Amino acid sequence: MPDNILFYAVFLSQILLISFYFPRKMLKRISYVFATYPPSQYPRLYPEPIGYYEKAQRNYRNLNVAVLLVGLSLLAVFLGDSRSGEWDMGTFVFPYFMIQFFPVMLLEIRSFKYYRLMRKADSRTTRKAELQPRRLFDFISPTMIGLAVLVYFAFIALILYIRQFDFPWFGGYWNIVGVTAANVFFAAIVAWNMYGKKQDPYQAYEDRKRQLELVVQQMVFMSIAATTFVALEVILASLDMRDLQPTAMSLYFQLLTSAFLREYCYIHLYET
Amino acid sequence: MEIVIDTSDSVPVFAQLINQIKKAVLSGELSAGTALPSIRQLANDMGLNHNTVAKAYRLLERDAVIETKGYRGTFIHQDAKANSAVDLNAWVTSTLSETIKTLRGSGVTDSEIRIAFGNVMNNRDQ
Numbered sequence: 001m002p003d004n005i006l007f008y009a010v011f012l013s014q015i016l017l018i019s020f021y022f023p024r025k026m027l028k029r030i031s032y033v034f035a036t037y038p039p040s041q042y043p044r045l046y047p048e049p050i051g052y053y054e055k056a057q058r059n060y061r062n063l064n065v066a067v068l069l070v071g072l073s074l075l076a077v078f079l080g081d082s083r084s085g086e087w088d089m090g091t092f093v094f095p096y097f098m099i100q101f102f103p104v105m106l107l108e109i110r111s112f113k114y115y116r117l118m119r120k121a122d123s124r125t126t127r128k129a130e131l132q133p134r135r136l137f138d139f140i141s142p143t144m145i146g147l148a149v150l151v152y153f154a155f156i157a158l159i160l161y162i163r164q165f166d167f168p169w170f171g172g173y174w175n176i177v178g179v180t181a182a183n184v185f186f187a188a189i190v191a192w193n194m195y196g197k198k199q200d201p202y203q204a205y206e207d208r209k210r211q212l213e214l215v216v217q218q219m220v221f222m223s224i225a226a227t228t229f230v231a232l233e234v235i236l237a238s239l240d241m242r243d244l245q246p247t248a249m250s251l252y253f254q255l256l257t258s259a260f261l262r263e264y265c266y267i268h269l270y271e272t
Numbered sequence: 273m274e275i276v277i278d279t280s281d282s283v284p285v286f287a288q289l290i291n292q293i294k295k296a297v298l299s300g301e302l303s304a305g306t307a308l309p310s311i312r313q314l315a316n317d318m319g320l321n322h323n324t325v326a327k328a329y330r331l332l333e334r335d336a337v338i339e340t341k342g343y344r345g346t347f348i349h350q351d352a353k354a355n356s357a358v359d360l361n362a363w364v365t366s367t368l369s370e371t372i373k374t375l376r377g378s379g380v381t382d383s384e385i386r387i388a389f390g391n392v393m394n395n396r397d398q
Contacts, residue, residue: 125278125279125280126278126279127276127277127278127318127319127320128274128276128277128318129274129275129314129318130273130275130309131274131293131296131302131308131309131314132273132307132309133308133309133310133313133345134309134313194313195312195316197316197319198317
């Protein structure tokens with residue numbers, strides 16, 4: 001068991017951060033927004049009756065409590081079972097993270113529905129827009145983009161180098177395909193946010209700029225983090241340190257969630 | 273600068289866009305070389321059809337108020353201020369009025385003028 005202490009500590013941190021700390025922060029902000037911008041004074045912000053949002057808030061809280069209990073039970077099993085040292089913890093970390101992320105995805109889907117209803121209810125005939133082009137470097141420094149590109153090419157070089165050794169576990173070029181697909185996905189999210197339709201019809205231009213800045217920085221950060229994580233996994237495996245992979249994976253998920261929820265908390269609650 | 277479009281206005285949306293951009297050029301709010309948003313960006317921001325914005329940009333480019341520089345984007349033309357003052361609609365109306373006046377003076381009836389105008393517009397009998 002002592003070998004796994006580091007993993008247990010990191011996994012506990014994953015459980016508490018994603019299923020306790022962030023949901024708590026989010027719920028606090030939602031309550032704050034409801035209190036500061038009540039439906040009686042801001043009816044346009046609430047295309048559905050207030051009860052609908054309160055129910056969604058309750059569901060979000062209950063789901064997170066359930067996921068938190070599942071995580072703590074899982075950890076109790078790990079600590080209580082003497083054979084747990086032989087288990088491959090990596091097989092638990094990823095599925096559990098997906099379960100942890102489910103309430104966030106649900107909230108994301110709800111927010112799409114919310115904006116759609118808001119646009120539908122918007123009966124104004126006047127449309128406004130700033131006659132100003134949006135460019136990538138308005139929202140992020142060229143250094144950060146350069147860093148992301150550098151990390152990506154360093155990753156390709158690493159894969160080409162590791163390929164020479166014929167490791168049986170090594171996925172070869174599929175690593176490059178996977179990381180490239182992830183980066184294309186991040187780039188698509190940036191493009192959709194920059195040039196796509198405005199989700200919130202009442203959002204001011206300055207707010208949108210602030211939101212874009214957050215999304216672009218977040219996606220570039222996620223691109224660097226994802227590429228670095230896959231490179232780290234490959235390095236750990238090639239150095240025969242696969243025992244550390246679940247710990248690295250858990251830390252990576254925590255980092256990713258922190259970046260994602262920082263933006264999520266800000267944007268969705270800022271506008272609600 | 274902010275563009276405001278009223279979809280319930282009798283003036284077509286593309287014409288409102290053209291008028292506001294020309295007005296901004298004349299007032300100095302938009303100076304030569306100023307970058308404009310892409311058609312897609314402006315259309316999505318205003319919730320308009322891309323073709324509507326494309327039509328406005330096409331007509332502004334024809335009038336040399338804006339210019340497209342390949343992948344670099346769309347910019348206000350160097351001679352935009354002088355070109356924005358030219359009202360092509362007013363010029364067409366005055367030219368046609370003069371022509372019709374001459375034709376009527378020669379004894380051509382309104383009906384004959386309408387038929388001839390229609391034929392010319394449809395590239396017939398040329």
